[in-house]
Amino acid sequence: xxxxxxxxxxxxxxxxxxxxxxxxxxxxxxxxxxxxxxxxxxxxxxxxxxxxxxxxxxxxxxxxxxxxxxxxxxxxxxxxxxxxxxxxxxxxxxxxxxxxxxxxxxxxxxxxxxxxxxxxxxxxxxxxxxxxxxxxxxxxxxxxxxxxxxxxxxxxxxxxxxxxxxxxxxxxxxxxxxxxxxxxxxxxxxxxxxxxxxxxxxxxxxxxxxxxxxxxxxxxxxxxxxxxxxxxxxxxxxxxxxxxxxxxxxxxxxxxxxxxxxxxxxxxxxxxxxxxxxxxxxxxxxxxxxxxxxxxxxxxxxxxxxxxxxxxxxxxxxxxxxxxxxxxxxxxx
Ligand code: AHM
Ligand code: MG
Numbered sequence: 118x119x120x121x122x123x124x125x126x127x128x129x130x131x132x133x134x135x136x137x138x139x140x141x142x143x144x145x146x147x148x149x150x151x152x153x154x155x156x157x158x159x160x161x162x163x164x165x166x167x168x169x170x171x172x173x174x175x176x177x178x179x180x181x182x183x184x185x186x187x188x189x190x191x192x193x194x195x196x197x198x199x200x201x202x203x204x205x206x207x208x209x210x211x212x213x214x215x216x217x218x219x220x221x222x223x224x225x226x227x228x229x230x231x232x233x234x235x236x237x238x239x240x241x242x243x244x245x246x247x248x249x250x251x252x253x254x255x256x257x258x259x260x261x262x263x264x265x266x267x268x269x270x271x272x273x274x275x276x277x278x279x280x281x282x283x284x285x286x287x288x289x290x291x292x293x294x295x296x297x298x299x300x301x302x303x304x305x306x307x308x309x310x311x312x313x314x315x316x317x318x319x320x321x322x323x324x325x326x327x328x329x330x331x332x333x334x335x336x337x338x339x340x341x342x343x344x345x346x347x348x349x350x351x352x353x354x355x356x357x358x359x360x361x362x363x364x365x366x367x368x369x370x371x372x373x374x375x376x377x378x379x380x381x382x383x384x385x386x387x388x389x390x391x392x393x394x395x396x397x398x399x400x401x402x403x404x405x406x407x408x409x410x411x412x413x414x415x416x417x418x419x420x421x422x423x424x425x426x427x428x429x430x431x432x433x434x435x436x437x438x439x440x441x442x443x444x445x446x447x448x449x450x
Contacts, residue, residue, distance in 0.1 A: 239361030250363025325373025341445035
């Protein structure tokens with residue numbers, strides 16, 4: 118059955134919204150609803166920790182590196198623990214694939230969902246009070262419930278997502294997610310401890326006036342990317358780059374724009390990770406009327422080979438992504 122797209126009023130609590138959506142499926146077991154609530158709850162806890170950064174000893178690195186050789190921040194690890202615990206207690210998730218861990222973490226072997234997550238993206242920005250985010254994708258496991266959970270359960274194309282979303286810890290905290298029937302955003306009201314529907318049925322503008330890219334890396338960009346950037350400048354577009362993916366994406370989703378992280382000399386496959394950074398945003402942007410590609414094909418069509426694989430990433434307003442493609446179709450990386 119089609120989920121109803123009857124708009125619920127602004128101010129509807131996230132819990133009520135999830136419950137209403139579940140009522141559209143008479144045979145739904147409520148597991149996905151519970152799973153979304155668990156993620157939202159962990160987001161509240163992480164939000165609280167982030168707001169204390171600077172006052173207690175949770176900023177800075179711990180002296181270890183993750184599987185990708187990047188310094189782990191204290192809050193990276195804390196956020197990973199908070200989300201893992203919430204999903205473990207909830208019981209709906211068989212395993213978690215996290216940016217912070219080399220392998221999948223099996224938590225409830227008989228559960229039907231698997232979650233790919235970046236618990237805290239852009240965490241090096243916390244030390245300077247810049248917005249950060251959580252990104253998540255939910256899949257049905259491929260194996261039977263009685264089989265052993267394996268890495269193959271996580272290696273699914275983004276098209277298979279049951280839900281995808283992010284939490285942006287910004288000037289206010291907002292949870293944005295889709296289950297494949299539109300995109301909705303819920304702003305967190307900390308004094309009440311609730312998320313409220315603030316951005317119903319989000320649609321990205323067809324075109325925009327913002328381009329977001331780390332231009333410091335331009336000596337390593339392809340000719341196609343450089344030509345496209347020249348065009349953006351010639352047209353007087355605004356360059357906006359926070360360096361925190363969720364924040365850059367959220368702004369472009371609301372205002373219209375394009376975010377680019379191409380392959381470079383340092384990151385020949387691109388920097389961003391397919392499973393837990395590109396896929397959730399690609400699902401959201403397509404549901405909002407936008408596009409997301411690796412320069413050759415839709416992000417959601419890529420079949421992953423490894424958990425932490427990277428991809429070039431171009432996402433945003435559909436006309437801008439289409440135009441970019443005309444510039445980069447002959448690129449050789
Ligand atoms: P992280 O997962 O280590 O936090 O890195 C991902 C971040 C994204 O939030 C952001 O879009 C990108 O790295 C910025 O990279 P750069 O500093 O190369 O522009
Ligand atoms: Mg990340």
